[in-house]
Amino acid sequence: MTSSLHLWLIPLVPFAGFLVNGLLGRRFPKALVTTIAWVATLIPLLQVLNIAAHFSSLTLPYTENLGTWITAGSFHADFAFALDQLALIMLLVVTGVGFLIHLYSAGYMAHEEGYWRFFAYLNLFMFFMLTLVLSENFLLMFVGWEGVGLASYLLIGFYFTRDSAANAGRKAFVVNRVGDFGFLIGMFLLIAHFGTLSFSGVFSQIAQHPEWQGGFLTAIALFLMLGAAGKSAQIPLYVWLPDAMEGPTPVSALIHAATMVTAGVYMVARAHMIFDRSPFALGIVAIIGAATALFAATIGLVQTDIKRVLAYSTVSQLGYMFLACGVAAYSAGIFHLLTHAFFKALLFLAAGSVIHALSGEQDMRAMGGLRKKIPVTFWTMTAAVFAIAGFPPFAGFFSKDEILYQAFISPNSIGKVLWFVGLVTAGLTSFYMFRLWYLTFFGESRAQHAAAHTPEPGHHPEKAEHPHPVHESPWIMLGPLVILAILSVIGGWVGVPAALGGHNEIEHFLSPVMHAHYLSYEQVSVAMTTQPQTVIHPVAPEAPEGNKSQELLLAIVSVAAAVIGWFFAHLMYFAKPDLPKQLAAKLRGLYALLLNKYWIDELYGAIIVTPVLLLSRYALKGLLDTGVITGGSLALGYTTQGIGSLVQRVQSGNIRSYAGWLAIGAAALLLLTYFGFGVRWSF
């Protein structure tokens, strides 16, 4: 490695695009805005591709220090960027999917108000996301972390004149603050124990101290996990993501499916040294992931808004990634992150294309029969549906299978339970995705039927266009769909497991990051013999991993789950369309529970939001603000006024009275100088 890679250009070019479009875009014609935004995303993409092309010749990890940011006592933080295998994968996902979505947005947003604002925000998001991925310390990562939250807030509330969108943006922001609090506390603990926030500093210290187990590392890991749960929409902080669908669909695809929400997974994978030392924290991560995966999947079963189904599906898939991290299979988690970015971005973009075709309709009950009318959208979405449902050889199969396998062979005592939850979730995922597929593309069009009855309250079509006939989207939108569809098919081939004749390239590729300090784990296990504590050992890249027949069997079982899901979806939404209604009537309680999302929003509203609002309104606003602050300043004002009104009598305006005061004063001074009253006056 001789020449500099100029990593700093990767985030800063989109930032320049944001500045130009954000400050001047209002006066620019749409074509110019589009060009600026595209170029600002294309340049980082090309640079990342260039780096990827000669990646093998680099000495890794490659770091780039742009200067000191903060120096406070012995602590200091730099503007430092780092590149390693993990960062490269994230860079490829962010810039690649990001660029495709920029292309798509030009078509999707063509008729919207605030076109320039939209692209400025998208570029801003790219800037922060790339900063997050490239940063070499937790603090700079946190800057990106907060920044993507800001961009997300701005884009969820893009249609800010609509109440629901403004509220959704606020909700996302506030819920994320809870997670950010965890991240911050985690960073404070890191500073307290390591005196630094740089990745290399923290991780090398951990590597040098194999005796550090659990304890403060558990605390740090759990606080970091709280941050990750906020950003990546895990239980208990997942509630913001479904509401975030108020944003334009390309935003849902880019931020709330492919990139930003995976930042939590990235962070956990990045900090895996900390998590590895704390079996307890890892167990929590795995349980949260598995619980979220199952929980969100069940809600997704009955949602009727096409974007909400996909939103719950995203939450569920993110749960898979955390499940993988929780069984110390970080590579599998990142692998699923990669394939998920492809097929979930595709699902959202295709859903956007459907919404576009139907002039803003988002309710699946008003869709149907679109297969022949919008064939390209249909075929690309089919690829995505098969990918997420986990059918070989589509991308989702390999990554999901790898996670389930890793959970199954994990030494964790609840590994089998995690595997089973994951398997059930896979079946549910297959069911609700095929339900979406059948409802949208098959059967008869139900558009007339839906137009007759009034839209339910709370349902706001995203694009309130004038209705015109169903039409296929322009090629600027279909192009990205096709590319993503190809990636959804072949994207998983980078991780074909050995049992299926592959080499699992992605895990080997990532192993320098994930097993960088493997030797120290050996020392850990020696140290462990003295402690009666079970440690989950990360799986060594070359270690014998179960046996191949077992892996093959597990793959067959998970495919069987997907087929069962498909079968039921086919039965209920294609063969016998009356069945869902009968089932819903029979299982009224369960159906209501799922349809109302377990009343979690209502529960949070009752136990958190309402008390906080009451506290703010009465105790803080009524008592503190009105009482103490306003009252205090009023009292101060009135006191001054009172004193003034007493003293103002001296100012009579009468010259002779002034003269009288003067004479009295002079006489008093004379008397003082004569008699002094024992005091030495000096004039």
Place this chain on the structure above:
Amino acid sequence: MVPIAYYLVLSAVLFSIGVAAFLVKRNIISIFMSIELMLNAVNLTFVAFAHHWHQVSGQIFVFFVMVVAAAEAAVGLAIIIALFRTRATLNVDQVDLMKL
């Protein structure tokens, strides 16, 4: 040779008359004259002490006071004329616009 006490008593009497007139009189010209009276009472003291201590500085100081008094008279009379033009009165009790 008149003892210095005589001068001082005369000066004190003149000054007190000035103060009393300043406080009692309502006509602004009378007030003005009482100021002059007080100034000259002080002048008398200066001269008396200068003679008594054989110091010329007291004499010189009197000139300063006279110059200031002349300037003050010029400015003060101008103010009085302006006041009379606008208010048509010389009674200070009626000139209390500065009151709150």
